[in-house]
Amino acid sequence: MQIVTAVVGKSDTYVELPWKAFALGASLAAFGVVLAETVRPEWVTARTALLHAVTILGVAATSALLTVFIPALGRLFLRATRRDLEVRQYAQSLFLTRELFRTATRTSVLVLVSLFERRIEILPDTGLHDRVTEAEWRAVITRMTPLLRQARPFHALREGIDAVEALLAAKGFREAGGNDLPDRPVQERGA
16 A cells, blocks of 8 residues: 655636636625615716726726635635535546556555645545445545644645554555655645
């Protein structure tokens, strides 16, 4: 058995998040402009129309920019199903591109932490599928998640490594003599 850890900044570019924030910002600003006009009605002139348009677009653009620079705000616009799918696909891609399947017994495990999404994905190789259940892998993730939520990704990884080693030892897997995979953690910016 060999455990490979990876920390990625982001599992996808999520180009739609700033646009969603832009749309919300424009809607809220337009609603605010309408409310302001009902409280203080003025004759609509070119100047007031321009002021309204600039206000709406300014708030919308600011909302979009904030999602780019404040990850917590960007996560508010990300659906859980999309997030989970992208993290899973990134882990699968990493497993293949790093050739983590090339161990002699096919018992490698990838433990991936995706920082933006605050998600953990564990991918076992085919030699582990019959002996370790999905519920057991989820239990490892459950142990790691509080540390990741506290912005302690490397502590989460340490906890994950310990949990995976204990789980595999309980299932009768022993450390192999050779090392087919690199020992260094994989660190990438991500998408």
